[in-house]
Amino acid sequence: MTFSSDFDAGFSRRRELLKFATLVPALGALSSFPNKLRAQNKEPLRIGYLPITDATPLLIAHHQGLFEQQGVEVEKPILFRSWAQIVEAFMAGQVNIVHMLAPMTIWARYGSGAKAKIVAWNHTGGSALTVQETINDIADLGGTTVAIPFWYSIHNVVLQQLLRAHGLEPIAQGEPNAAQTKLVVMAPSDMVPALANRHIAGYIVAEPFNALAEKRGIGKILRFTDDVWKDHACCVVMMSERDLQTRPEWVQNVVTSLAQAQLWIQDNRAETAEILSNKGSNRYTPHDYDVLADVLVADPTQRQAHQEAGAIVHPDWGDKRIDFQPFPYPSYTQKLLEELKSTVVLGQNAFLNELDPSFVVNDLVDDRFVREAIKQLGGPSAFGLPNNLERSEVLETKA
DSSP states (O other), X not given: OOOOSOOTTHHHHHHHHHXXXXXXXXXXXXXXXXXXXXXXXXXXXXXXXXXXXXXXXXHHHHHTTHHHHTTOOBOOOXXXXXXHHHHHHHHTTSOSEEEEEHHHHHIIIIISOOOEEEEEEOOEEOEEEEEOTTOOSGGGGTTEEEEESOSSSHHHHHHHHHHHHTTOEEESSSOOOTTEEEEEEOXXXXXXXXXXXXXXXXXXXXXXXXXXXXXXXXXXXXXXXXXXXXXXXXXXXXXXXXXXXXXXXXXXXXXXXXXXXXXXXXXXXXXXXXXXXXXXXXXXXXXXHHHHHXXXXXXXXXXXXHHHHTSOSOGGGXXXXXXXXXXXXXXXXXXXXXXXXXXXXXXXXXXXXXXXXXXXXXXXXXXXXXXXXXXXXXXXXXXXXXXXXXXXXXXXXXX
């Protein structure tokens, strides 16, 4: 069983990342966000998103008019095709709110000097490791190449935890031997064709690209990430520090709208899939309803099949394939940074070793607005959260 570790399309992706790597420090130094309109309270909300289920609360809040109900003028969300593009647009002030990979926020703020903070979680779970049909165990990934969406992603963190637990060494460069697995960065939209053409052995990414591979019969889910790190955040909501400082009431209304959207989604999952689909009035994503429904709508039969196949090892956790709640647990931020310090990432990452997790918890996240939003919308219990808004992190890599 062999898979090519030289994926031709990866060249353009690597070139984009190299461009991004040089651009971000320069943009990060522009801490004031040079666009003068950013300082004016009349500036509308401009949303940047990728066509993945991670963006759901932002898109539903827009579709349902929740921002307007809170007095926030909002423009139609702008779709981007890669993480590099969306962060570049955010740093340049083209958009002023984005869903961003949780580890990427650490890199943006401390590795690149971006003056931006996490204001809420966007969702939990919603990602999986999808592989060729011939692969039945993590150990089978030895000597192969697996795609990740970004080095600073929960996908990279969880995948490396799984690989090491099964005796494999993750590498970022060179050809892997039988005891190694090579990781390459690839845009989510490129992953499905790469798997179908056997250029990669698998990929770990947000939905609905895992469901899409299942639907097309070109791959299978080997493990859900939420079954490794219970209720982990994948994407978080990030906004500029300037907005937090100069128009806090506006930020509060934005965050409250997102929390309202998360509550609405919980009770309207099928309709959410319709709204996000390529048949929805706004055509937020290019995905079919049935693919999105596989992710958003609970299906006991499907869940049982995944459990029998070993993709779900902890059915007692009761996790949904994707879930939505806004509170950014401090314990998660701290644990995430600790795990990142031992995660292989390509590029400059020395800054990670200098970061104190307890400092990052309070500096990276501003939870004033989400706490108030939760209070306004019925308290923690309305979101299925503990009243003290505290938890302990649970990670389990067993097969």
